[in-house]
Each structure stands twice: as structure tokens, then as C-alpha cells.
Amino acid sequence: MSKELLRVQDLKVHFPIRTGGLLIGQYTPLKAVDGVSFTLNEGETLGIVGESGCGKSTLGRAILQLIKPTDGQVLFMGSELTGVGAEVVRQKREEMQIVFQDPLASLNPRMTVGDIIAEPLTVYRPKLSKAERKELVRDMMAKVGLLPQMINRYPHEFSGGQCQRIGIARAMILKPKMVVCDEPVSALDVSIQAQIVNLLMDLQQEMGLSLLFISHDLSVVRHVSHRVMVLYLGRVMEIATRDAIYAAPLHPYTQALISAVPVPDPDVEKNKERIVLGGDLPSPMKPPSGCVFRTRCPKATDICASDVPVLEEKVPGHKVACHHWGVPDKKLV
Amino acid sequence: MTAVLEVRDLSVRFATPDGEVSAVNGVSFDVNEGECVGIVGESGSGKSQLFMSVMGLLARNGRTLGSARYRGTELVGMPVKDLNRIRGDKIAMIFQDSMTGLTPHLRIGRQMTEVLVQHKGMSESQAVKRALDMLNLVRIPEASRRLAQYPHELSGGMRQRIMIAMALLCEPELLIADEPTTALDVTVQAQILDLMSDLKRVTKAAIVLITHDLGTVAGLCDKVQVMYGGRFMETGTVRDIFYEPAHPYAAGLLSSMPRLTEVRSEKLYAIPGQPPNLQRLPKACPFQERCDFVHDRCVSELPLLREVGPGHAKACHLVSLQNPVTDPAAPSLAVA
Missing domain, CATH: 1.10.260 (434 Repressor (Amino-terminal Domain))
Structure with missing residues (x-):
């Protein structure tokens, strides 16, 4: 495998939430991300899946230092990002960008498309002349499938899919090494999703990008990712190659997730026995003791309440955090 | 089978400062007793407004043309007082956003x-x-x-x-569910889908499921109607639509979805272009600008729904997707 680009070591993001106290507040930590470790190689896509509230977006932002991690390390191209000065982080951000979920909300409505896409250039390449900058912006617009003559229009004149292309152009214009894609297609129509997924994959190939692809949609993640990480309540449940995760998931949560996805095939759908998890996600303010998934886990026993399962390599290249890990006993899809 | 709801040539128009917008353009269909009908479409296809107009819930600038009959009683133009006797009792609706749906x-x-x-x-x-x-x-x-x-x-x-x-609560005969699981997480969505398929068996209510998600339709519905630009593009049984789609839009939607099951080629099929702008809908086939097989006729004549098999109809000039030439026998309306 190619060179390591990003290493995340035991990363924690805890938000203090005021839970009481009259004058002197009492605070309880909300553990949005709680001890996450993984690596990302050059040119690789790591899919990060989980339900809302599992900490996947917080994780993405904490890696970019948009949210300050409480503890742990982020090493990007060998250099530390946590606990260093803002200026060091700012310099590194040239190589790491983000694409947001809501295409319209992430674009300044008062700026023209040209100015939005050029903004990273004005920050990181101040020596460029106006004409050179415009040239780069036009090239980038063509590359993401926007007509370069639309350069002076405003975001509201574009559809959702086109706005997402603008967001992607802005992220790519500095030719970064890594892009965090935070639910980049979730807000888009089905017919537009495929366009944006193809665009991201083409750009990745062309520029040798690494992607952290955060999504709740397991079908899309399967299509784009080389490896997949499954999060639940701020912790890693399972991480493995794409094929291992989808063909032989070892964690009961991953198995339930995959089985829960409705498949656009009536015969498959009518004959499958879906694993239906009871209840809802527990509050991250009061996570269950031991394994955080045990309250909804069909395999939970006493040990799950007392001992926190460690994320270990159970099969070569396949890490699971579960006391009762094993291949699913029935067909999932 | 007896029809619970009969819709004939229903159109929905909205008066806006920029002119009239046609959200739904002359659709006709039946919902029969005990049947589950899926209405599939992307945002702006008119799928929600179609049923909002049936329920008399259109925004103030909206008006309904045509007819929608519940067990023979005309709902279009019915006074609110009479409508309230049917809504919530005989016909009930589930909305997408449960926070705004509850007081x-x-x-x-x-x-x-x-x-x-x-x-x-x-x-x-x-x-x-x-x-x-x-x-x-x-x-x-x-x-x-x-x-x-x-x-x-x-x-x-x-x-x-x-x-x-x-x-x-009132044991409705018709239950309209507008994107009931879209706002939910996938494990919770599984719980709700599970529940709905149980209810389908236990209650005898006819169900209309409005959604953009072909996956949920595949598991629950008996019949499917695919909408685009306020019109039905294709209607048929769930097997017709999923295994033998006849309209380029329905087929395109299906092949643009990444799958959990099969290993696909590296690139997804993507329908080109943007979703339609309802204010500037083409006069003839609404899908013409994005269709891979567009012919002259698609630009000049509006294709009407025609049978391609028992209970399976499409609104397209093509003979078939395998033989994408225009069919001279295809019924259509000439538009200037």
C-alpha cells in the first residue's frame, strides 16, 4: 500500500454541557468523539459511516482543527496538528479541505461564484495576479462541470447539484492532498447524486487525492470507498476494507446497519429477514457502561456491561471492537 | 377490486409573482382497496403537491383542476366543513417531518x-x-x-x-404517507418500514407511499407510479418498474443508484443535466432535455401514457429501450 498521509491517534472531542448549578454551573461532558484511531493513505478513500449523533461530522472537523480536540493526536504528512499554534495549522490547511453537506448554506450568498472559488487562492497564493487567478478559477469550473461563463453569477442562481460543484471547486482549487467530504451528496436528488459521486471519484484519480468520505448512506460509501470505518456513539466499532465490511461484517452493529438498508429490488426486499434493532441511540451524555452498543445489541451479555471491548485486529486487516464478534449467521442483503 | 380513490385529469397550479407554475399536469389513477401504491419522484416532480391537493391542503396561491373522488364523492372544491368529516377519519396523512406534524x-x-x-x-x-x-x-x-x-x-x-x-386512530380506508422515513436514521427507518409492512397486513387500509427512495418502494408497494415534471412517466407493478423499466427516466433512476448487493463498474450511470424548472417546463416531453434517446418528436409532441403490458404503461415515444426509435403508433398531443 502507498504512503501514509494522515494518522489519527486516540482522538477525543468532549463538549462540556451545562447540566445544572445556579451560579457556578455544573458541566457534564458530551463525548462526541471518544478515542478514535485510524490512518489514511495517499490516494485512498476512507468511508466513515454511522447514524446521526455518532460523531462522524465532529470527527471530520476535529481532524481539520475546525473544532479543537480535547485529547489525542492528529498527524498530517508526519507533522502534528494538535496542540500547535494557529499559524502552523493554517499553513497545513492548504493541503486539507472540506466539502460540506448543505451546498447552498456553505456558500456566501453575497459573493459571486468566481470570488467564492478564488477565495482560497487569495489567502494562500496572494502573489497571483487577478488575471492568473481568474484563469485558474475558469479551469477549475470547467473541471467540475460548471460553465466558465457563469463566473459572475451568485449562488442562488444555481441548483443544489451545481452549488455542490461550486463547493467542490473551492475545495480543489489549491490542489490539496486530502479532502473531508461531509455528507456531500445527502442533500441532492437521486439523479444528481450519481453525477457528484462520479465527479469526486474522477477528481480523486486525476489529482491523487485522499478522501475522508463521511456519510450515512451505506450504498454510496460502498461505491466510493477503499476502506470503511463504522462509528457508534463516538467510538469505532469496526474498520476494514470495503469488501470485508460489506461481505463479512464482524460487528453486530455493522450487520444490523447493512441489513437495515432498503434495497431497490422487490425480490430481495420481500425475502429478506431484516435485523431490526430495538430502541434509539442512547444519549451521548449518558453512554451505557462497557460497550456503548450493548443496549441495542442482539448478542449482548453481562461482559458487555462491565468491560469495554477493545478495537483489535481479529482477522488480518479487519479490526472489530466487540466481545461477541463473528460472521453474520444469516444473509444480510 | 373497488377503488377507494379515483383521480381523473388532476392538475395543480400555483400563482406566483413570476407567473403560473404547473406542479401537476393532468394525472389520472386509481388507488384500490388494500393496495399499496408508491409515488416515486425527485424534488419538484409534483408528487407531494398531487396529494396535498387531494387532501385540500394546498397553499393559498394553489388551485386544483380536475377530479379526485373518494368512494364516489368529489373532493375537489368540497367545502372545508365537509372535507373535515373525511380528512383524518376516512383519509389520513403521515408527513415527513414529525416535529412540525405534531403540535x-x-x-x-x-x-x-x-x-x-x-x-x-x-x-x-x-x-x-x-x-x-x-x-x-x-x-x-x-x-x-x-x-x-x-x-x-x-x-x-x-x-x-x-x-x-x-x-x-380512526381506521382510515386510505393512508397517505409522504416520505415517512426520509428524516430518520437507517436503523430507525428499518423499524418504521417493518411496522408499516405489518400494518399493511393487519389493517385493510390502502396505502399511498410518496418517496424519492426506490429502496423503500421495493419492499412495501404493489404498484409504482414514477413522476417527473408533474406527469406520470411510467406506471406498473413493482416488478414491472424494477425489473423491466420501459421509460428512460425510470431506467436511468434505477441504474444511477449505487447498490449494496452487486459489484458494479467503477462509474455510476448519471442522468445528465439538472432537475426540471417547473416555471420553464418544456411543452412536449418534460424529460427531453435529459434523455439519452431524444428525437424530434419528443420536442414537438407530448407523449401520453400507453400500455406496454398488462397494467404497465409509459409516457414515451420510443418503441422500447432496446429499440430506441420513435413508435408512430404512440399516442401523443401535438404542442406548438
Whole structure:
């Protein structure tokens, strides 16, 4: 495998939430991300899946230092990002960008498309002349499938899919090494999703990008990712190659997730026995003791309440955090 | 089979400062007893407005043309007072956003019993008992405690289940579910889909499922109607649509979805272009600008729905997707 680009070591993001106290507040930590470790190689896509509230977006932002991690390390191209000065982080951000979920909300409505896409250039390449900058912006617009003559229009004149292309152009214009894609297609129509997924994959190939692809949609993640990480309540449940995760998931949560996805095939759908998890996600303010998934886990026993399962390599290249890990006993899809 | 709902040549128009917008353009269909019909379309296809107009819930600048009959009674143009006797009682609706679907300042119990006292003339205690039964049916734990709670105290999945329970209180003959699981997480969505397929068996209500998600349609529905630009592009049984799609749009939608099951080629099929702008819909086939097989005829004549098999119809000039030439026999309307 190619060179390591990003290493995340035991990363924690805890938000203090005021839970009481009259004058002197009492605070309880909300553990949005709680001890996450993984690596990302050059040119690789790591899919990060989980339900809302599992900490996947917080994780993405904490890696970019948009949210300050409480503890742990982020090493990007060998250099530390946590606990260093803002200026060091700012310099590194040239190589790491983000694409947001809501295409319209992430674009300044008062700026023209040209100015939005050029903004990273004005920050990181101040020596460029106006004409050179415009040239780069036009090239980038063509590359993401926007007509370069639309350069002076405003975001509201574009559809959702086109706005997402603008967001992607802005992220790519500095030719970064890594892009965090935070639910980049979730807000888009089905017919537009495929366009944006193809665009991201083409750009990745062309520029040798690494992607952290955060999504709740397991079908899309399967299509784009080389490896997949499954999060639940701020912790890693399972991480493995794409094929291992989808063909032989070892964690009961991953198995339930995959089985829960409705498949656009009536015969498959009518004959499958879906694993239906009871209840809802527990509050991250009061996570269950031991394994955080045990309250909804069909395999939970006493040990799950007392001992926190460690994320270990159970099969070569396949890490699971579960006391009762094993291949699913029935067909999932 | 008897039809619960008969819709004939229904159109929905909105008056806006930029001119009239046609959200739905002359659709006709039946929903039969005990049947589950899926209405599939992307945003702006008119799928929600179609049923909002049937329920008399259009925004003020909207108007309905054509006819929608519930068991022979015309709903279009019916006075609100009469409509209220049918809505909530015979026809019930589940909305996508359960937080806005429930009144935030009323306890769940009050919201649930109101409809029973109004429509069924039950006493308060009878109504509470019925509400409890319904909450148990939709598998809500500690049902009696929930009646005293406010909507914000419940999780999204729980609220959606309460919406379903409320819709079922009066044993409606027709249940319209508008994107019932779109706002939910996938494991909670599985719970709700599971529940809905049980309800389909237990109650005899006809169900209309409005969604953009072909996956949920595949599991629940018997018939599917694919909408685009306010028109039906293709209608048929769930097997027709999923295994033998006849319209380029339906086929394109299916092949643009990444799958969990099969290993696909590296690139997804992507329908080119943007979703239609309802203010500037093409006069002829609404899908012409994005269609891979567009012919001259598609630009000049509006294709009408025609049978391609028993119960399977498409609105397209093509002979078939395998033989994409225009069929001279295809019925159409010439547009200038």
C-alpha cells in the first residue's frame, strides 16, 4: 500500500454541557468523539459511516482543527496538528479541505461564484495576479462541470447539484492532498447524486487525492470507498476494507446497519429477514457502561456491561471492537 | 377490486409573482382497496403537491383542476366543513417531518384523543383507551407515560411512530404517507418500514407511499407510479418498474443508484443535466432535455401514457429501450 498521509491517534472531542448549578454551573461532558484511531493513505478513500449523533461530522472537523480536540493526536504528512499554534495549522490547511453537506448554506450568498472559488487562492497564493487567478478559477469550473461563463453569477442562481460543484471547486482549487467530504451528496436528488459521486471519484484519480468520505448512506460509501470505518456513539466499532465490511461484517452493529438498508429490488426486499434493532441511540451524555452498543445489541451479555471491548485486529486487516464478534449467521442483503 | 380513490385529469397550479407554475399536469389513477401504491419522484416532480391537493391542503396561491373522488364523492372544491368529516377519519396523512406534524405545545394524549372525540364522538376515557391501544400497536414502550409527554421530549423515530398511530386512530380506508422515513436514521427507518409492512397486513387500509427512495418502494408497494415534471412517466407493478423499466427516466433512476448487493463498474450511470424548472417546463416531453434517446418528436409532441403490458404503461415515444426509435403508433398531443 502507498504512503501514509494522515494518522489519527486516540482522538477525543468532549463538549462540556451545562447540566445544572445556579451560579457556578455544573458541566457534564458530551463525548462526541471518544478515542478514535485510524490512518489514511495517499490516494485512498476512507468511508466513515454511522447514524446521526455518532460523531462522524465532529470527527471530520476535529481532524481539520475546525473544532479543537480535547485529547489525542492528529498527524498530517508526519507533522502534528494538535496542540500547535494557529499559524502552523493554517499553513497545513492548504493541503486539507472540506466539502460540506448543505451546498447552498456553505456558500456566501453575497459573493459571486468566481470570488467564492478564488477565495482560497487569495489567502494562500496572494502573489497571483487577478488575471492568473481568474484563469485558474475558469479551469477549475470547467473541471467540475460548471460553465466558465457563469463566473459572475451568485449562488442562488444555481441548483443544489451545481452549488455542490461550486463547493467542490473551492475545495480543489489549491490542489490539496486530502479532502473531508461531509455528507456531500445527502442533500441532492437521486439523479444528481450519481453525477457528484462520479465527479469526486474522477477528481480523486486525476489529482491523487485522499478522501475522508463521511456519510450515512451505506450504498454510496460502498461505491466510493477503499476502506470503511463504522462509528457508534463516538467510538469505532469496526474498520476494514470495503469488501470485508460489506461481505463479512464482524460487528453486530455493522450487520444490523447493512441489513437495515432498503434495497431497490422487490425480490430481495420481500425475502429478506431484516435485523431490526430495538430502541434509539442512547444519549451521548449518558453512554451505557462497557460497550456503548450493548443496549441495542442482539448478542449482548453481562461482559458487555462491565468491560469495554477493545478495537483489535481479529482477522488480518479487519479490526472489530466487540466481545461477541463473528460472521453474520444469516444473509444480510 | 373497488377503488377507494379515483383521480381523473388532476392538475395543480400555483400563482406566483413570476407567473403560473404547473406542479401537476393532468394525472389520472386509481388507488384500490388494500393496495399499496408508491409515488416515486425527485424534488419538484409534483408528487407531494398531487396529494396535498387531494387532501385540500394546498397553499393559498394553489388551485386544483380536475377530479379526485373518494368512494364516489368529489373532493375537489368540497367545502372545508365537509372535507373535515373525511380528512383524518376516512383519509389520513403521515408527513415527513414529525416535529412540525405534531403540535409542539400540546401533550401527545391531547393530540391523539382530539380526533376520536371529534370524528367518532367518543368520551375522553374511551378515546384515551383507544389511543393507548394504537400506541401499543406501533410498539411504543411505556405507552401510558407517552400520553403525558410533549413532542420535544420524544426521539425522531418515536414521534414518527406517534404520527402513524394518530393516522390510524380512526381506521382510515386510505393512508397517505409522504416520505415517512426520509428524516430518520437507517436503523430507525428499518423499524418504521417493518411496522408499516405489518400494518399493511393487519389493517385493510390502502396505502399511498410518496418517496424519492426506490429502496423503500421495493419492499412495501404493489404498484409504482414514477413522476417527473408533474406527469406520470411510467406506471406498473413493482416488478414491472424494477425489473423491466420501459421509460428512460425510470431506467436511468434505477441504474444511477449505487447498490449494496452487486459489484458494479467503477462509474455510476448519471442522468445528465439538472432537475426540471417547473416555471420553464418544456411543452412536449418534460424529460427531453435529459434523455439519452431524444428525437424530434419528443420536442414537438407530448407523449401520453400507453400500455406496454398488462397494467404497465409509459409516457414515451420510443418503441422500447432496446429499440430506441420513435413508435408512430404512440399516442401523443401535438404542442406548438
